[in-house]
Amino acid sequence: MSKNRFLKILLPSIALTFGSQANAYTLQEAVANTLATSPDFLIGTNTRDMVDKELRQSYAGFLPTVDMAAGWGEQYTNNPTTRAANPLLGGDTRSATGTMTETRTEFSLIASQMLFDGFAVYHDVEGKKARVRAESWRVNGSAQDIALDAVQAYLDVLLRRELVHLNRDNLANHERIYGQIQKRSEGGIGRKADLDQAEGRVALARTNLMAEEANLRDAETEFLRKIGIPVPNHLVRPGFPRFFPQNEHNAVEWGLKRHPILRASVEDVNVVREERKVAKSPFVPRFDLQLGMTRNHNIDGTTGDSDDNSAMLRMRWNLFSGGKDLANLCRASYKMQTAQEVQNRAHRQVVESVRLAWSTYTTAKRQMKYFKEHVDASVRTTEAYQKQFNIGQRTLLDLLDSENELFGARVSLANGKHQELLGTYRVLNATGCLTEELNIALPKQAEPRPTAIMDGSSRFFDKTTTIFD
Template sequence: MSARRINQALALIGAASLFSNVHAEKLDVRDAIKEALASNPQVLSEMREVDARDREVRQALAGYYPTVDLVAAYGFQEIDPAVSRDPFTGEILNSGPNGRTRNELERGEVQLSMRQLVFDGYKTDYEYKNQQARFKSARHRTKSVAEDVSLQVVRVYLEVLKREAILDIAQEALAFHEDVYNRMKKRHESGAGSKADLDQISGRLALARTNVVTSTTNLVDARSNFQRVVGRFPNEGELVMPGTYRKYLPEGVGTAVERAIVNHPLLDSANADIEAVSHSYEQSKSSFYPSFHIEAQRDINNNINGTEGQVDDLQVMLRMRYNLFNGHADTARKQQFAHLVEKAKEIRNNAHRAVEEETRLAWAAHESLNMQMPALEAHVTNSLATREAYTQQFDLGRRTLLDLLNTENEYIDARIAHQLAWHDVLYHEYRIFHAMGDLMYMVGAKL
């Protein structure tokens, strides 16, 4: 692969950076999380849901207030009554064509009515409590989504840093192979080196160039994922290695699980859903009670029913309504919500299991990687020492080119494995805090 192809691949990173905002300062993981929470569609969608639920609470509160209605009408009324006779003589009393008279009047109506709840079997009370619980559930769900997005930010943030580190390793490996190639080419041209050695280093050099292109593409992909989650491309060298919060981790997995069960917003949301549907169940019982309302109505009518003049009417009533039979619909509705309460409890139980599982998995992954780190660090140190020794021995003619190239590959693989594990240790550390519902709190981010 030519140097021109490598330069084209490296240019992909620069092209991606052209679309990013120019920031003079570094962007740490906390600020990246804050940027994501301020613009991420998932979070904003849940926040709008919270706002909508808040308005539903206000709607339920309106049930305690009176309703006041004003009705007004004005128009024309024409009455053509049947023939009326004197009951004693039989004489036609009304006059006009065919024994009829036509009454034409301009009619006007004004009605002001008020209806105030007195008692409705606690229906309004439980509706208000239901909407409050639904509002609380939406808030906890928004917090849960924000925690998920925060972990996504950590993942893509560390992925960019990981791919940058691997690209640096690949470029160093390429420089090493280019140096060896130039030395072997000079040896071959002077007659001191074999054609086989030159062919071998040529193949390894081509592979090193391919690795640079692959690493560059992986970095571009990582930055694209960063843009999808955070909302913009990271600039060259803008991201910094996050700090560790290892000292704030619980003492053991059992403590972590206990913390997750009492603190995770997903479980808080599920518990609020149980509360909401329980209030709906209690509300369904209101149909078995009578309802009482105070109803007041004032009517001012003019020229109605063919009678010229104004007619006023005032009513103030305590009105009871009591359904005696409606085909057992109320009983069925009560049973429906009883089943929904049990469904909500099972959803909560499933969330409980999922939260505990995620906490245990995150803890196990973190512990496993921590146990691997000393061996990986030793592998890097030993392979570096081996490479340096083999390089000296190769220069003295005591090692073959294949020995030198193999030790270089082992050193590269050791460094890559160490970088992958180190970044994964950090990720799973943040993952544990996410599993406990404490990630945003730990990094100092708020909605």
């Protein structure tokens, strides 16, 4: 699938992605643009298309084959027929040695239709269908993980911008209080030690701002790498998801029912189950209907035309293959057991990832109450210190301490909000519902439905294969 075609499917208004940089840019746009340009995601969609073509190849086993062959050339023949025509033996030939030289032409047309092959083609088709579904679920799972990367890059930029803003305010407050202490020191009221201490805190606030600005640049670089465009000026802060599990048990249920990687592992079991049925087919004979015609001239020393027409029912049955077929059947059985254990492992991994994501989210959510209380208490303390300073009960350094406490509380609150919101998207990712929540239109490769070709032909065998199940 071409990249341009994918862009048309995924982003009907992809041009707005770049035009919106001067306007509001949403999380949904960021995720959609990431999926439209992600090499990892496009590799997955191309793999799904490749497997779909393998399915089409398997369908060909239901159809007849037609082969035509033709030939022309010089022929030198010396066989009992030409030697019997030797004039020394009373025959009539152009060669006294019994060798005949003639121009030979050949033409043949053979049509073959498989009638019964132990249901090998049928089960091969069913196995390929299951593999197409498995690859579709993997494309869907890749979309969930890539979308989470985009969400994290988007939210990280929002967080770093907020922290830069807080650090700038903190530096401004430090410079304001430092200026007041400097005036008092110059007026002979303040102490030199207080001025030195305030100067050191201003320097620290400046270095903190510089470090946070560097963190913002790093986040913007990560945004560019993951989402594929420079960071727009205005990013819209996303709200809480519309659909979200009510509790951990509900979240685990969502994951077990909807996680694409778990559903892919189920289809992988179906693939090897069909492969095992294919491995049983060599133990029964194969029947083909073959229609043929030949139009030959001057064949093997016989001058003139040699024409044949035939309609044959042919049976082929390998009676001994050195144990290869039995070993292949045993191999398929072990492969199926392996696939079932992989499915069990995927089940455990989904449960684990959902519970870990839920634990992280709920921890961040519970902490928010105390982060807010810390900010509120720090605001009240700062206001009280200011009033006490106005009546001479507090020093400017006391004000500086209260500003530092308030700054730290606001930074903790910003980080807490970030972790809580990111935690919700991690839960949705762990349950396999992230792109659905963001209303992202995934391409057809992420839909677990193989191309419908000759479904009627395969359904013909549905009622006749039970003895091979």
